[in-house]
Amino acid sequence: MYRKATRAALLLLPLLGANNFLSVIYPPTGSWLSFAVWTYVTQFLVSFQGFFISLLYCFFNNEVSLTYILTY
Numbered sequence: 001m002y003r004k005a006t007r008a009a010l011l012l013l014p015l016l017g018a019n020n021f022l023s024v025i026y027p028p029t030g031s032w033l034s035f036a037v038w039t040y041v042t043q044f045l046v047s048f049q050g051f052f053i054s055l056l057y058c059f060f061n062n063e064v065s066l067t068y069i070l071t072y
Contacts, residue, residue: 008057015053018045 023042028034 011056012053015056016049 023046027038
């Protein structure tokens with residue numbers, strides 16, 4: 001039980017921290033294209049963070065049955 005919780009925590013830390021790391025670094029100011037790419041990538045990660053975590057922990061998990069999710 002502790003091994004599973006530790007593995008989950010070690011997987012969640014990079015997933016939850018990736019968008020924070022990108023938003024903390026200074027945005028590129030060299031060209032408008034690099035700034036636009038940085039902005040879109042940062043916003044994409046922030047917007048879909050919960051979706052990625054739900055994919056890993058709910059839909060791709062062998063313990064969670066898809067028929068159980070669809071019935072409720």
